[in-house]
Amino acid sequence: MTMMMHVPGAEALDRSSSLSTLEVFALTQRFDRPTLVIDPAIVARNYAELKAGLGRADIHYAVKANPAREIVAALIALGSHFDAASRGEIELCLSLGARPSTISFGNTVKKAGDIAFAHAAGVRLFAVDAPEELAKIAEHAPGAQVYVRLLVTESQADWPLSRKFGCDRPTALALMAEARALGLDPVGISFHVGSQTRRSGMWAAALDEMAGVWTAARAAGHELSLVNIGGGFPAFYGEAIEAAEDYAASVVGMVEARFPGATRIMAEPGRGLVGNAGVIACEVVLVSRKSATDLNRWVYLDIGKFSGLAETIDEAIRYQFVTPRDGDPVGPCILAGPSCDSADVLYEKRPMMLPATLKAGDKVLIRNAGAYTSSYSSVGFNGFPPLAVVAI
Amino acid sequence: MTMMMHVPGAEALDRSSSLSTLEVFALTQRFDRPTLVIDPAIVARNYAELKAGLGRADIHYAVKANPAREIVAALIALGSHFDAASRGEIELCLSLGARPSTISFGNTVKKAGDIAFAHAAGVRLFAVDAPEELAKIAEHAPGAQVYVRLLVTESQADWPLSRKFGCDRPTALALMAEARALGLDPVGISFHVGSQTRRSGMWAAALDEMAGVWTAARAAGHELSLVNIGGGFPAFYGEAIEAAEDYAASVVGMVEARFPGATRIMAEPGRGLVGNAGVIACEVVLVSRKSATDLNRWVYLDIGKFSGLAETIDEAIRYQFVTPRDGDPVGPCILAGPSCDSADVLYEKRPMMLPATLKAGDKVLIRNAGAYTSSYSSVGFNGFPPLAVVAI
Numbered sequence: 001m002t003m004m005m006h007v008p009g010a011e012a013l014d015r016s017s018s019l020s021t022l023e024v025f026a027l028t029q030r031f032d033r034p035t036l037v038i039d040p041a042i043v044a045r046n047y048a049e050l051k052a053g054l055g056r057a058d059i060h061y062a063v064k065a066n067p068a069r070e071i072v073a074a075l076i077a078l079g080s081h082f083d084a085a086s087r088g089e090i091e092l093c094l095s096l097g098a099r100p101s102t103i104s105f106g107n108t109v110k111k112a113g114d115i116a117f118a119h120a121a122g123v124r125l126f127a128v129d130a131p132e133e134l135a136k137i138a139e140h141a142p143g144a145q146v147y148v149r150l151l152v153t154e155s156q157a158d159w160p161l162s163r164k165f166g167c168d169r170p171t172a173l174a175l176m177a178e179a180r181a182l183g184l185d186p187v188g189i190s191f192h193v194g195s196q197t198r199r200s201g202m203w204a205a206a207l208d209e210m211a212g213v214w215t216a217a218r219a220a221g222h223e224l225s226l227v228n229i230g231g232g233f234p235a236f237y238g239e240a241i242e243a244a245e246d247y248a249a250s251v252v253g254m255v256e257a258r259f260p261g262a263t264r265i266m267a268e269p270g271r272g273l274v275g276n277a278g279v280i281a282c283e284v285v286l287v288s289r290k291s292a293t294d295l296n297r298w299v300y301l302d303i304g305k306f307s308g309l310a311e312t313i314d315e316a317i318r319y320q321f322v323t324p325r326d327g328d329p330v331g332p333c334i335l336a337g338p339s340c341d342s343a344d345v346l347y348e349k350r351p352m353m354l355p356a357t358l359k360a361g362d363k364v365l366i367r368n369a370g371a372y373t374s375s376y377s378s379v380g381f382n383g384f385p386p387l388a389v390v391a392i
Numbered sequence: 393m394t395m396m397m398h399v400p401g402a403e404a405l406d407r408s409s410s411l412s413t414l415e416v417f418a419l420t421q422r423f424d425r426p427t428l429v430i431d432p433a434i435v436a437r438n439y440a441e442l443k444a445g446l447g448r449a450d451i452h453y454a455v456k457a458n459p460a461r462e463i464v465a466a467l468i469a470l471g472s473h474f475d476a477a478s479r480g481e482i483e484l485c486l487s488l489g490a491r492p493s494t495i496s497f498g499n500t501v502k503k504a505g506d507i508a509f510a511h512a513a514g515v516r517l518f519a520v521d522a523p524e525e526l527a528k529i530a531e532h533a534p535g536a537q538v539y540v541r542l543l544v545t546e547s548q549a550d551w552p553l554s555r556k557f558g559c560d561r562p563t564a565l566a567l568m569a570e571a572r573a574l575g576l577d578p579v580g581i582s583f584h585v586g587s588q589t590r591r592s593g594m595w596a597a598a599l600d601e602m603a604g605v606w607t608a609a610r611a612a613g614h615e616l617s618l619v620n621i622g623g624g625f626p627a628f629y630g631e632a633i634e635a636a637e638d639y640a641a642s643v644v645g646m647v648e649a650r651f652p653g654a655t656r657i658m659a660e661p662g663r664g665l666v667g668n669a670g671v672i673a674c675e676v677v678l679v680s681r682k683s684a685t686d687l688n689r690w691v692y693l694d695i696g697k698f699s700g701l702a703e704t705i706d707e708a709i710r711y712q713f714v715t716p717r718d719g720d721p722v723g724p725c726i727l728a729g730p731s732c733d734s735a736d737v738l739y740e741k742r743p744m745m746l747p748a749t750l751k752a753g754d755k756v757l758i759r760n761a762g763a764y765t766s767s768y769s770s771v772g773f774n775g776f777p778p779l780a781v782v783a784i
Contacts, residue, residue: 064732064774085732088775107774109678109692109730112753130680132752151682164690164734168683286501288522290543291560298556300501306768310698313705313735338501340456340477342556343705360524361504376698376770379778382456382499383480386771 023322023365025392026281034282034303035388036374038066040074042277043370046244047078050233050269053248057255057265060104062231063089065270065371066278070391072096075273083268084123087114094121104228106190106268108133108149108165116140127190127228129167134175138182146179147188147228148172150213154205166191169213176222188226188264189213197232198241200250211258218261227259228266235275235368237318244272271371278370280308280387284323284362285338296351297333299358303366304337304344308387310376312346317372322365325355333358339382415714415757417784418673426674426695427780428766430458432466434669435762438636439470442625442661445640449647449657452496454623455481457662457763458670462783464488467665475660476515479506486513496620498582498660500525500541500557508532519582519620521559526567530574538571539580539618540564542605546597558583561605568614580618580656581605589624590633592642603650610653619651620658627667627760629710636664663763670762672700672779676715676754677730688743689725691750695758696729696736700779702768704738709764714757717747725750731774 019027026037051059060083061075067089073096075082081102084090093103100122105115108129115126119141126141128134129149137144151166167175172189179186193206210227217224229251234241241247248267255265286300303309311317332351337344346352377387411419418429443451452475453467459481465488467474473494476482485495492514497507500521507518511533518529521541529536543558559567564581571578585598602619609616621643626633633639640659647657678692695701703709724743729736738744769779 062732067772067775084775086730086775088772088777090775092775107730107732109728111675111677111694130678132680133678136752163682164728164737165732166682167680171681171683283503285503286522286525288524288559289563290555290558291563302503306702310770336501336556338478338499340454340499340557345556360528375772375774378702378768379771380459380480380767382767383459383476383478383482383484385480 019322022277022392023279023367026279026365027363029281031281031388031390033385033388034280034307035390036278036280036308036369038068038071038274038278038370038389038391040070040277040391043071043273044074044078046273046277047075047080049244050248050267050272053245054252054267055249057229057252057267060106060266060268061273062106062268062270063093064375066274066373067092067375068389068391069096071274071277072098081266087117090118090121090123100124104266110136112136112140119144128175128179129165131175131178134178134182134184138179138184143183143185145185145187147190147226148175148186150189150191150210152191152193152206152209154209169216172213173217173220173222176217176220186222186224188224188228188262189217190228190230190266192230193232198234198239200242200247200254203232203251203254207254207258214259225262226264226266227255227262228268229255231268231270231272233267233269233272235271235371237320237368274370276368276370278368278373280366280369280373282364282366284358284360284364286360287358295332297331298336299333299352299354300336300338301346301364302338303387304339305346306339306341306344306378306381307337307384308369308373308377309337309346309366311372315347315349318347318350319369320367321352321354322367323355323358324362325357328355328357330354331356338384341382411714414669414784415671415759418671418757419755421673423673423780423782425777425780426672426699427782428670428672428700428761430460430463430666430670430762430781430783432462432669432783435463435665436466436470438665438669439467439472441636442640442659442664445637446644446659447641449621449644449659452498452658452660453665454498454660454662455485456767458666458765459484459767460781460783461488463666463669464490473658479509482510482513482515492516496658502528504528504532511536520567520571521557523567523570526570526574526576530571530576535575535577537577537579539582539620540567540578542581542583542602544583544585544598544601546601561608564605565609565612565614568609568612578614578616580616580620580654581609582620582622582658584622585624590626590631592634592639592646595624595643595646599646599650606651617653618656618658619647619654620660621647623660623662623664625659625661625664627663627763629712629760666762668760668762670760670765672758672761672765674756674758676750676752676756678752679750687724689723690728691725691744691746692728692730693738693756694730695779696731697738698731698733698736698770698773699729699776700765700769701729701738701758703764707739707741710739710742711761712759713744713746714759715747715750716754717749720747720749722746723748730776733774
């Protein structure tokens with residue numbers, strides 16, 4: 001979608017890049033604080049494209065990526081299933097009409113009371129990666145289906161996961177046996193190749209690794225039927241990614257070939273469904289140099305690491321910026337947030353190239369910011385309000 | 393304050409450490425989610441101790457450290473002044489009865505509209521470190537007093553500051569001249585030795601560096617009268633620190649000796665006033681191992697990096713934990729938060745020694761957690777509610 005209409009103040013932007021309808025809206029509206037503008041229609045389009053590629057696999061939207069009610073409601077209407085990280089996310093989905101049978105409680109770290117809540121609400125599918133968790137599920141959700149989360153060592157993602165979730169193969173097989181002994185139904189496995197895995201080919205090594213566990217478990221007598229391939233579907237941040245449908249079809253093809261007997265395939269896209277469905281409108285507060293001889297300017301925005309841009313930690317996600325002065329000569333900038341916290345610096349190791357003419361008061365758009373922004377925002381760090389969210 | 397009373401469930405804790413009245417309260421109350429319990433009486437005691445040491449210096453409480461209304465109200469009653477990072481913090485102080493003349497707008501990065509708001513509200517003292525900021529202040533707070541924030545290169549703090557704030561000496565002198573030309577009143581300088589500077593002696597090198605700027609500015613004809621020594625006053629996290637009064641007296645003595653003509657000294661303690669005035673009550677959600685041969689257990693709490701423990705980023709602040717199993721044999725743990733975010737790991741590079749018997753459901757206290765916790769908490773990351781705050 002490129003901008004064809006004439007928008008006051010948008011000419012400069014249009015010189016260097018075409019803007020989507022969403023971006024034009026965000027640019028031309030006035031906001032009194034940093035605001036994430038989301039477009040559920042883009043989420044719907046992403047869903048249709050992914051679904052076309054995923055075929056028989058169920059899409060469980062990872063609600064944590066963006067829990068905006070408008071997005072969850074749109075996905076329910078499209079028939080999406082959900083991956084919930086907490087009781088709060090389950091309540092959100094149910095409050096908007098999602099059927100409990102479409103919700104997977106995908107966090108391997110759950111309070112006993114929250115497991116009981118989910119079970120009472122009709123949720124029947126739980127993730128597990130440790131004996132103590134299995135015992136909690138057996139006690140508070142008797143008879144539930146469980147899938148075992150596995151560690152992936154072969155990740156090639158931009159935002160690779162730590163060893164925080166998942167267990168190794170021997171532990172997984174022991175958990176399946178123990179689940180059966182506890183009266184639970186161990187239906188399959190799950191894994192996550194890492195967030196923002198840019199090319200479908202990058203999945204092959206991880207899928208080979210997981211297929212080895214699948215085969216071993218079935219050889220040990222566990223009648224597995226479910227493969228949960230997690231997320232990892234990329235959003236566009238400037239580096240080339242494959243078309244969503246092709247990407248998904250390629251991944252599912254690899255899964256079909258590696259997991260015999262998998263009658264149920266789950267995918268948990270988050271970023272891939274909502275990343276490009278949101279744009280943040282913010283503002284330059286100050287441009288300065290620390291000394292006359294500094295090579296880099298410092299550019300301070302009214303949004304930072306603690307007010308929505310948490311994924312800039314370690315400069316992991318590199319957002320794209322649109323400014324009213326795009327097209328002017330550029331120079332390197334250290335980009336920082338507005339708070340008095342010295343850690344609230346977005347890009348310093350690899351400075352951002354921005355127009356040399358940029359100045360306080362300039363409105364800036366942060367593109368493709370629909371995932372992992374609004375809900376990460378602090379309640380009131382340094383007295384700044386949380387990131388506002390507006391749906392068009 | 394040590395615990396003398398008999399508290400059900402607290403015996404195990406008492407074996408290894410004495411608990412304050414605040415900690416006993418936090419331990420014996422039931423909370424339905426992670427909760428920061430604060431004691432304004434401890435803040436008042438800290439204030440009195442610091443004030444005794446600081447002598448004629450004004451204490452400007454750094455509101456960002458903990459903006460709880462009970463704390464700000466207690467400090468107003470004691471005659472404290474305030475260092476505000478934002479319009480929101482100014483509004484908070486004013487709403488509780490603080491006089492505008494006691495408020496310094498200490499963030500060097502301010503929106504024009506927020507400067508205008510502060511000026512209209514009667515705030516007359518502003519921080520500055522760049523020409524563009526000076527121009528905004530001259531336009532929106534004509535005639536205001538400004539102090540120039542300087543870069544400190546000689547920090548020895550635990551939580552050292554980046555180059556985000558401050559300018560070098562030539563830039564500072566140019567700003568003072570420019571301020572005068574714009575009709576502003578350049579009254580002095582400010583700097584920050586870094587948060588959590590454990591011993592007063594660690595200030596000497598930074599103070600020498602700043603005194604050089606002071607002398608140069610006065611030699612250039614700027615009649616400076618204000619030295620703002622910022623924060624840096626430490627809170628206790630387990631490593632030995634000096635008594636607050638001695639520490640403060642030592643620092644002020646060093647300032648008096650180095651800044652001739654400084655008729656007004658400001659200090660901006662945050663952590664030092666509130667760090668030990670809060671304790672977080674939370675809970676173990678899961679204890680697991682990734683494989684049978686793992687040396688480290690993983691311990692997952694119901695609070696993490698995105699729900700109040702942001703200062704564990706890069707493992708900078710190392711909290712102390714109290715568990716009901718203290719006294720049992722300990723072993724190394726990787727400590728993590730409850731969210732599905734793989735970056736939500738608190739201590740991994742340097743694992744935490746915790747009882748081997750720790751298990752899901754155990755209540756845990758995080759000691760000295762009064763500073764930089766509640767307001768950093770996210771609005772609803774992964775569907776988890778923000779850190780609750782209760783005052784006793």
